[in-house]
Amino acid sequence: MENRGDYDPSSPSFRLENSPFYQMAHADFKYHEDMDKVLHKHGVSKPVYRVMTVLRERQPASIGTIAEAALTKRSTISRIIDRMLEQGLVTTEPNPEDNRVTEVTLTPAGQQTLRKLTPIVGRQFTRAMDGISNRDITQLLRTLQKISANLSKLPIE
């Protein structure tokens, strides 16, 4: 495994097992697979959890902002927020500067739920990274960030 061609999907020697993007999907799939089951026991779905993690960082946040950060369409987030409202996890209010935008905030109950979930997610992370050095994690992150940046430039055709 010394030739870049082996990683390139257009190379004849390409194997799915050696594809970075396939392995990303695989790791991501496994990571969420069993975590979802646990989260569901606490009445929280994967997209709901994602929204909560976004809100933990910046609050309040608009529907559009959340959608972008959560890599999901606005209409989808809009409906997810509806459900979260019913569950009492968030509150919404129009932005005073611009009445078109809806600002979303975690309720105390929502924060409480998030705090309860955090250690569970932490264990899953620890499990995933078992036997991997900090150096390697840093390196992984750097490369992933580089890839994301590359793909944020102008598209292929």
Next chain:
Amino acid sequence: MENRGDYDPSSPSFRLENSPFYQMAHADFKYHEDMDKVLHKHGVSKPVYRVMTVLRERQPASIGTIAEAALTKRSTISRIIDRMLEQGLVTTEPNPEDNRVTEVTLTPAGQQTLRKLTPIVGRQFTRAMDGISNRDITQLLRTLQKISANLSKLPIE
């Protein structure tokens, strides 16, 4: 950024931007985002393309095998294969050893389509990996494989 805690979702200093799994999702999202548009022009959706890449490696393959490799539910693959049959991309036949299993094979037309798509995907890959050394790609792959392996062990709770 020297403490492992910064990557752990349960750490107070955790930031989404520094989360390996978030960055994986982000990279994967961007990678497929504009590629899907191009594939659609050739009448191929993302799941259809995934199935084709699986079939390129082992042919014929059963519905269940494809589902597992493509990280998708069997019922979903079953329906995707239906569509691909109508498009003439694959043929199916019962496994002579076991009549329950359906073996799927790419038709010449399917192989032709795959060959046409391959260089497009290759360009996207090249674009994604721009400025990243082979060494770093190898390292990335190793780490991802390690993570996948870790997560294939017994689940959290």
Next chain:
DNA sequence: TAAGTGCAAATACATATGTTTTCGGCTAGT
């Protein structure tokens, strides 16, 4: 200030995926 344009969110509509159930074939134990 009134009309036009653009944007955020929500809604209606279409589609795709997942979950559950059903059907048929295989296999092992009696």
Next chain:
DNA sequence: ACTAGCCGAAAACATATGTATTTGCACTTA
């Protein structure tokens, strides 16, 4: 040889997501 149980696939059913359209607000400019 028969029956009970398991497994693969497909069908029925429920749900979630995405796409297109609509609504309401804000900014511009004439």
